[in-house]
Amino acid sequence: MTKWLSQRALQLKPSATLAISAKEKELKSKGIDVIGFGAGEPDFPTPAHIREAAKQSIERGETFYTPVGGTPELKKAIVHRISQDYQLSYEPEEILVSCGAKHSLYNIFQAILDPGDEVLVFAPFWVSYPEMIALSGGVPVLIPSQEKDFFLPDGARVEAAITRRTKAMIINSPSNPTGILYPQETLHQLAGLAEKHDLLVISDEIYDKLIYDDAKFRPFPSIPGMKDRSILVNGVSKTYAMTGFRIGYLATTNRLIVKAATDLQSQSTSNPSNPAQAASIEALQGPQNEVEVMRKIFEQRRNLMFNLINETDGLSALKPQGAFYAFVNVSALAGKNGITDSGDVAKYLLERHHVACVPGGPFGSNEHIRLSFATSEEKISEGMARIQKACRDLK
Numbered sequence: 001m002t003k004w005l006s007q008r009a010l011q012l013k014p015s016a017t018l019a020i021s022a023k024e025k026e027l028k029s030k031g032i033d034v035i036g037f038g039a040g041e042p043d044f045p046t047p048a049h050i051r052e053a054a055k056q057s058i059e060r061g062e063t064f065y066t067p068v069g070g071t072p073e074l075k076k077a078i079v080h081r082i083s084q085d086y087q088l089s090y091e092p093e094e095i096l097v098s099c100g101a102k103h104s105l106y107n108i109f110q111a112i113l114d115p116g117d118e119v120l121v122f123a124p125f126w127v128s129y130p131e132m133i134a135l136s137g138g139v140p141v142l143i144p145s146q147e148k149d150f151f152l153p154d155g156a157r158v159e160a161a162i163t164r165r166t167k168a169m170i171i172n173s174p175s176n177p178t179g180i181l182y183p184q185e186t187l188h189q190l191a192g193l194a195e196k197h198d199l200l201v202i203s204d205e206i207y208d209k210l211i212y213d214d215a216k217f218r219p220f221p222s223i224p225g226m227k228d229r230s231i232l233v234n235g236v237s238k239t240y241a242m243t244g245f246r247i248g249y250l251a252t253t254n255r256l257i258v259k260a261a262t263d264l265q266s267q268s269t270s271n272p273s274n275p276a277q278a279a280s281i282e283a284l285q286g287p288q289n290e291v292e293v294m295r296k297i298f299e300q301r302r303n304l305m306f307n308l309i310n311e312t313d314g315l316s317a318l319k320p321q322g323a324f325y326a327f328v329n330v331s332a333l334a335g336k337n338g339i340t341d342s343g344d345v346a347k348y349l350l351e352r353h354h355v356a357c358v359p360g361g362p363f364g365s366n367e368h369i370r371l372s373f374a375t376s377e378e379k380i381s382e383g384m385a386r387i388q389k390a391c392r393d394l395k
């Protein structure tokens with residue numbers, strides 16, 4: 001019976017990525033040996049010095065509420081990290097700490113959108129953006145891109161989608177799901193449009209430390225003229241293998257947005273977990289060498305997976321320049337064994353060959369599947385061997 005449910009709840013799509021993880025766990029609990037390429041989280045243990053900081057925080061009795069928007073020490077640590085890495089300066093008052101970057105984004109959309117306000121979302125996009133925008137009463141305006149253009153947004157197309165209701169655009173570079181890093185030229189082009197049409201730019205930089213082949217990451221607020229019209233979003237989940245700690249943040253010079261988002265948080269979750277904040281201070285201020293160790297391992301895994309994908313008949317992918325995903329074109333498999341789209345491919349791979357991956361539909365492309373290489377080289381080799389067999393078996 002749905003009569004008790006709101007329209008909001010009825011229209012909501014659950015996160016496709018978390019749904020795949022749940023299905024994978026269910027099969028594993030039945031004793032089935034599933035190779036998981038669905039994960040959106042590092043498989044490394046959280047570095048020991050960070051775990052230790054969490055323990056010490058509990059021992060010190062930091063088991064109570066903190067200020068709603070995060071402790072002053074953590075805000076300072078965030079400001080320190082951003083300034084150290086990118087020579088970008090923020091004040092602690094320009095930071096809000098939330099329960100993960102996902103929560104920061106949710107707070108932002110709740111704080112800035114009125115019913116009917118539009119947000120430009122570049123496809124392929126992270127599954128949660130359109131849903132979060134819609135939950136806030138806004139309208140996600142999805143702007144397609146071409147694989148041959150490295151999935152980069154096309155300036156003319158973006159400009160054509162801007163209306164008087166357009167309030168913001170969201171950028172995610174390096175991107176989940178494509179692993180593409182926006183070149184400077186694209187960032188400048190988007191900055192020009194933001195300036196011209198007076199738009200806010202939300203820059204989700206959660207994968208900023210996972211960059212390969214010596215490519216250089218540039219935070220969006222560092223583009224000249226952009227600092228005051230951007231909201232930088234980041235967190236400790238991916239960089240420090242801390243997904244379960246649930247700490248993310250936003251940084252913006254627009255203190256009214258910080259206040260509105262903080263007030264929203266005060267009426268929903270209150271502060272993020274106190275010991276998790278202490279652990280995050282250590283992550284951001286302590287030694288950074290393990291970040292590079294993990295990044296290098298991800299790069300090796302990326303190379304392995306990328307080579308195996310492109311030597312498989314029926315599959316192709318662009319080389320991911322960041323994050324830990326390959327967005328694999330499976331359109332050549334359509335028409336075989338009743339396969340029509342990426343959902344069928346993901347189902348076939350999971351049920352018949354015991355490899356979990358995420359279909360591309362919820363990311364904005366039905367011709368792709370997303371494979372995560374946040375798993376060991378051994379599992380990548382075994383999983384890709386299964387996928388190669390799966391492709392050969394299709395008639």
Ligand SMILES: Cc1ncc(COP(=O)(O)O)c(C=O)c1O
Binds near residue numbers: 040175176204235247
């Ligand atoms: C693009 C992107 N943004 C934000 C997040 C949220 O990260 P968290 O809430 O763990 O900080 C994720 C996690 O998968 C992501 O892929």
